[in-house]
Amino acid sequence: MISIKDIAKKAGVSISTVSYALNGNPKVTEETSARILKIANELNYVPNAAARTLKTRVSKIIGVYLTDFSGAFYGELLQGMKEVLNQSGYDLIVCSGSYSHQWLPQRMIDGAIVLDHSFSSEELMQLADRGHKLVVMDRELNHPNVNQVLLDNKAGASLAVEYLIDKGHRKLYVVTGPQGSYDSKQRLQAIKQTVGRSSDVVCTQIEGKFDKDSGELAAKQIIREYTEPAAVFCLNDEMAIGLYNTLVKADFRIGEQIHIIGFDNIELTEYTQPRLATIDYSKRKWGALASEQLIKLIAGETVEHERVYVTLVAGESVGDV
Amino acid sequence: MISIKDIAKKAGVSISTVSYALNGNPKVTEETSARILKIANELNYVPNAAARTLKTRVSKIIGVYLTDFSGAFYGELLQGMKEVLNQSGYDLIVCSGSYSHQWLPQRMIDGAIVLDHSFSSEELMQLADRGHKLVVMDRELNHPNVNQVLLDNKAGASLAVEYLIDKGHRKLYVVTGPQGSYDSKQRLQAIKQTVGRSSDVVCTQIEGKFDKDSGELAAKQIIREYTEPAAVFCLNDEMAIGLYNTLVKADFRIGEQIHIIGFDNIELTEYTQPRLATIDYSKRKWGALASEQLIKLIAGETVEHERVYVTLVAGESVGDV
């Protein structure tokens, strides 16, 4: 490994002069600086990140934590984050692995964006207490070092339920997310509120886990209990796809016997037959917003919690009664 | 930040004893060790990654470089990599941003997996020359510090073309990948070879970029030139989807007027009507293999280049002539 020492030796100056020159400190002469830069270049010098981070206590790297990589919309989300961060001189890494939770206290990363319910709120609170800056996208967490950028779950869920009711549906199923999920809880709450306003609506809850399997399981239950047309609100599209697949296989007519609406508007929903109704929001904007907030937080600015607005995407998977 | 110094002070021992205890060195007494560990715990001690990396010159982190995050199959690929790496005590980060190319020479990561043609081969060669260990998934690069884990592009492309010819197609289009793409080049080469064996097959080449737009553009050209049924081999599914969309919008009958086959078997291909024929391979295995090879490379073992096998997925998007 080639260090500033090597450059100093070759240039016949001291290491501090090299350091100054490399960092553009005006104290050093133009010509000395030029000579040093040239030698550094020739030697293919690359500053050691560990040493620099150790000294400056800043890495200029932001970590994002996701539940798993396979979510269908992470691509756009990450793109949104990346653009904003890069613009501010930060690099983004997607973290995974057992040790990665330690990277904040280890000072490997300057801040973190969390969309991963396997990261416990207590753990996050501890990090915040220690002065680390965080943005959470999947829970509420009140702490001066933590900012929230959340979806407007309640609006989305209300929109979906109102759509179903408008279409004349009175028998509803809701396929939920996993136990601890904040998004799921919020959506459920709004559903109950909205449903409560129409006394003739019956709503059955089915436990899900936001994955395709849950959708399939739910479909099986719904098929078993089938007596008359019903509408199903899957709290995310992934489950809606699983549900769709199983129903299609069982020769159910979607949008006629069983009506489906999802949440997230992933690409796949455009291609099902009929098109899946869902709730849309800009993933890119969501990511960008999270990054912006984190940068401000790190810079010591005070920031308000942000909310991402959602809209309804109609689809023939929900027909009239 | 709390360091071994703080622990040493509190425990009334020297920092070296603390370091030994923390690292489970048997030289230190059980009881001293226990006491130190207890204090470390109480103080919420977390070893500083930068300092450790600086000293040991090892970070136990592997970086993977992708063209962009939005590829439809990266989820599974990364999952495959992650599982293998975690098992060997490595953490995986997905790298992005302008500085991230420097992380190898900066010793922030111990090795890299590259599937990103924006990373030039010269750059990679330089890194390899400096002793860094790499696995490439999107090019051939012969260097003792570099291992290749490539798709069997030629087999895949041959499979696809033979399928079309078997089905009676004689008029073919090929929508290629971007200029520099190794995968595209390999596939094209195999296509030419296979096509060359049947003298009556006509094959027209359309330049693409592996994105949806390219597929749409290709569709427009094909529609313009349409006189009789033709078969289109899109060198990836993303373009095939773009092509499909545009053709559907223009009321073409797919699998009858225009026949389509893609490459990659992304999830979406199952949902088009009719189902898109494509070439399949295990993304998870591909990723796992790349990780295994990199770990061996880092451990100093000699490794052979690996090849990932592919299979044909038939679909009604290709009908008989």
Next chain:
DNA sequence: TTGTAGGCGTTATCAC
């Protein structure tokens, strides 16, 4: 304008 020296938190080599 340049050099000296101390320190960031760890590990590791010595003595004791």
Next chain:
DNA sequence: GTGATAACGCCTACAA
């Protein structure tokens, strides 16, 4: 078994 002490590569007062 434990404790000084010297690195690792970089930054930055302070001194010259």
